Amino acid sequence: MMNADNTLLKRLQDWYASMCNDDWEHTYGIFISNIDNPGWSFKVELQDTYLEDVQFKKIQIQRQDENDWIICMVDKNCFQGYGGPCNLNDLLETFLDWAEETWNEI
Template sequence: MDVLDWFARWYAAQCDGDWEHGFGPSISTIDNPGWSLKIDLVGTDCDGRTLDRITHNYEHENDWWTCWTEGNVFRGAGGPLHLRSLLEAFREWATGTP
């Protein structure tokens, strides 16, 4: 399944009438340039899980991404072509499968 379809289904599965009003994912841009991904884990099937920082740096200065958890939030940041990498890293971490 495409990672964007998987992410939409994961989000829908977390919505319970309350969670989506105070928590949830957000995708925004950063000025490096690139992407920022923040996913509140409270009340999800990933609640309380941790991820030590993983970082991938490639040859070009905008060709990088990193993910970690902090304060029960999954966080990711990456260059302008790595939004998919961030979502794939979340899927792999959340499901435990590559």
Template sequence: MNEVENVLDWLQSWYSAQCNEDWEHEWGVKIDTLDNPGWSVRIDLEDTDLEAHDFLRQDLRRSKNNWVLAWTSDMAFHAACGPGNLTEALTLFRRWAMENTPQ
């Protein structure tokens, strides 16, 4: 299994673990496209183990199409990235979430 499948499998499991017949009606995960081109990600953190944690802002600009911005605000993890950086953005969330979730 490659990294894309691993991070997507993990995100599916994380999302499923949040679903409690209440959370999924108010919050969730949104992945969309940007017109520059690129991706945007919003992962709601309210009522999760991550809601009290901050993600130290990342601003990785390598080239016009190779970049990742990630941060937390308004009880959500946000990322915006170049067209080939979605896996990297989701991996930043996974790494941070795993470091800040009780085992």
């Protein structure tokens, strides 16, 4: 059974695999961790990828529930996303939509 969560993970795995070139994966990567707000941190190192010099407009969303929020930006050649405890999917989807849209424009 494939649901939206599995699709996002598959998309992330596919993006990661497409960046692996016997070099990038030895130096750079993708990092998911928890933060104490509570919430999530999601980081993708963009050095030596097609996203390295692509502009990304910062996203900051706070919904009515104080734990329902995301912040996404590119800083120091890294996509960085932070979100509430139930917003990891939002972070992954934001990155993947940007990455895939950019790829389709190349």
